[in-house]
Amino acid sequence: RIETLEKESASLADRLIQGQVTRAQEAEENYLIKRELATIKQQSDEASAKLEQAENTIRKLQHQQQWHKCNSNY
Secondary structure (H helix, E strand, O other): OHHHHHHHHHHHHHHHHHHHHHHHHHHHHHHHHHHHHHHHHHHHHHHHHHHHHHHHHHHHHHHHHHHHHHHHHO
């Protein structure tokens, strides 16, 4: 009977350790995903800022083009 209990105890210990290893791996994966997400978000924010600058430049150039057309008509 003691031998059976020792086997069950060893089996439970192995399952407990495996569960801890699995949770540690999942925590590491989550950390890496969060880092990657933060990097992508930063890149997205930078791209949005560049897009806004480009749109502003386009509007300025269009305005200048219209101004030059008006002046050339006179």
